[in-house]
Amino acid sequence: MNFKKTLGLFKTALPALGARLTRRQFVKALAASLGVLLLPWRRSPFRSEARAEKGSVDCLSPITIRPGRPHLVRAGSVTTFVVAVTNDTQSSRTVSLVAQSQTPGWTVDLSRADRLFQATGTAAASMQVTVAAGGIEYLVVSLRPYAGMAEGSEGSAVVRAYIQQQPVDDVLVRGKVTSRANVYLFAIDGLNRKYLALSRKGEEDPNHRNPLMPNLLRFCQDAAVLSKARSHLPSYTDPNHVSYLTGSWPGTSGVYAVKEFYCGRDADGNPVKMAPSRDILRWGPSGERVVSIFDLAKDPAMGGDPDACNALITGKPWLWGYFREESNVVDILASGSRFPFYVDPPPSYVMGDPPSDSNAATDRDGINVTPPEQFHALHDPFWGTLGERPSDHPDDRWIVESALKIIAAEDPLVFYIVAACVDIVGHHVGAADKPGLWQPGQSPDALWDDLNAYTYRANREPMLDAVYEADTCFGIFVNALKARQTYSNSILACISDHGMRTYFDQPLNYYSIITGAGIPQDAIELAACRGELIHIFVKDPSYVAPVQQALRNYTVYHPVWQKEVHPFVVLNQEEMATGVDAVVGRVAASKGPKRSELYSEWYIDHPVEDNSKPRWPDLLVFLAGGYQGVSNLGENPPVGGHGGVGPVQDILYLIRGPGIRKGVYSANPAFPADLLPTLCRLLDWQVPANADGRVLGEILAR
CATH class of the missing domain: 2.60.40.10 (Immunoglobulins)
Structure with missing residues (x-):
């Protein structure tokens, strides 16, 4: 420093x-x-x-x-x-x-x-x-x-x-x-595993002659590759990162949203919201504390050691809130605004032009968005200035370099690392994992003017640059472990929480659809929408069924698929409990009426009136087919997003280390909640009662 x-x-x-x-x-x-x-x-x-x-x-x-x-x-x-x-x-x-x-x-x-x-x-x-x-x-x-x-x-x-x-x-x-190996969990937020098959130019590259992700492809040769891995629903950041760390489904962990949770309205009618905290992670009829991997590493009763050091560093600064507590189970909770004294503050940078971008000085993204006729109309015309607020949005290079300093100084037994720029860029310019959705623009050697089938606002060049940079950062991390001579003795996973989907230019106004069915707008206490997932809270339970039916009945013509579609998948709390939607069938896992991927016994069956804990939505509404919801047509919606069902759930899931057999495993899907039980088997830790995932026995050598 x-x-x-x-x-x-x-x-x-x-x-x-x-x-x-x-x-x-x-x-x-x-x-x-x-x-x-x-x-x-x-x-x-x-x-x-x-x-x-x-x-x-x-x-x-x-x-x-x-x-x-x-x-x-x-x-x-x-x-x-x-x-x-x-x-x-x-x-x-x-x-x-x-x-x-x-x-x-x-x-x-x-x-x-x-x-x-x-x-x-x-x-x-x-x-x-x-x-x-x-x-x-x-x-x-x-x-x-x-x-x-x-x-x-x-x-x-x-x-x-x-x-x-x-x-x-x-x-x-x-x-x-x-006797326990170090555990390094390197998460690339928003990365669909399909990027592994692409070239640096975003085209199919079956022979990997010019791969977009060369470091991860090399790692695949040394790892167990779970080729049918899927995110949990909601396919959001917070629920899936928490699932990796607790072995719990989102319904069990209590995390169904991102960054904030609705608790009710105050005396003046204003919404009361709760930020991520350790107290949100509660499950079961009595609201027991959800046990995480960090607890296991330190608790002798579960097989841990009090001298173990735990660390988490994230490009999504609110995530560490779920694991912050007075007992300091996690020794180091770091983000762009909070980090150990020996780590340099994150520098400013240009979003879309990472250090590994070979044409940052000439491409039409990042800082080079002029003249105006030569760049797409982005979700946020000033998105390139996000890097000027690195305390809120630290770049991936700072994340990995800071992680290496922490390893050298503290040698954490468990280290969770979140590189966030792939997700951030994807929200602003759309996804680039499907080459068939892109047509070349007027500049044959450039990517910035290629046209996407869903929206003219998408720009795949900065998206590919962000993915390439994430791969570069992972390569830096792996090489550092090898130079340290601890790579072969460590458990290293490279994972992602969800993919990304490019949205149509025409979002769907769900309030108009609901009121158009004759339901008064004030029947809705709150409808919170992030892209393709809407949380609906009604004022009276009698409105649940009509609101659900109004959204299910709605159809729209899909210009890419060229047919009428029902864009809304709508689950009430009974369907959340079973994981089965009455129209489309099973969408989520369930172990019984009170233990489901989308059902929280603690929050649904034991509500409070004083706004002291989050409320669970009366309806979860997933939008499919590239549609997103808005409550006001004057809103400026994102270009890309996630949260729903389908290909956006395809995630990266690679793991290697002592006791793990390398190879490609495609017989069964793997989910984020499966990671902790598998690590427990490898490290002789007790599996916590809140864990829903299975042991990935197919990848284990013993």
């Missing part, structure tokens, strides 16, 4: 304190400001007992949010720590560093670190580092237990600093042997 710049900002903001801070003290103070309580430096648990008390110089700082915590590491593998070497003097200073194991059977070495805390150069037990005046250098400390060491065995090493052959400072690092 830019230490001098950050120090200057800190001193400007807090002059009374900052003027007296050394750089080492600043690291301590900044960590404490994030809620990390550090013990006094000289007696803290990460200090060795052998530290010289006289003539000592503060020049070593452990870079971590939890100093003193032993890192969990498999026998024969490696864990890492990051140490800062600082120089508060007015001239450069050479520091000699020596790493020494304190425990038989454990080895330790030092490496210089690059800007992402990745080890560079030749590792050694000792080295010299010259630090510029007022500067800082970073080291990677690698600690290894020998192969065959018993689970639970602990070891430590000390890193000592010498100046002119005199010991001046030291840092203690600790490790603890575990």
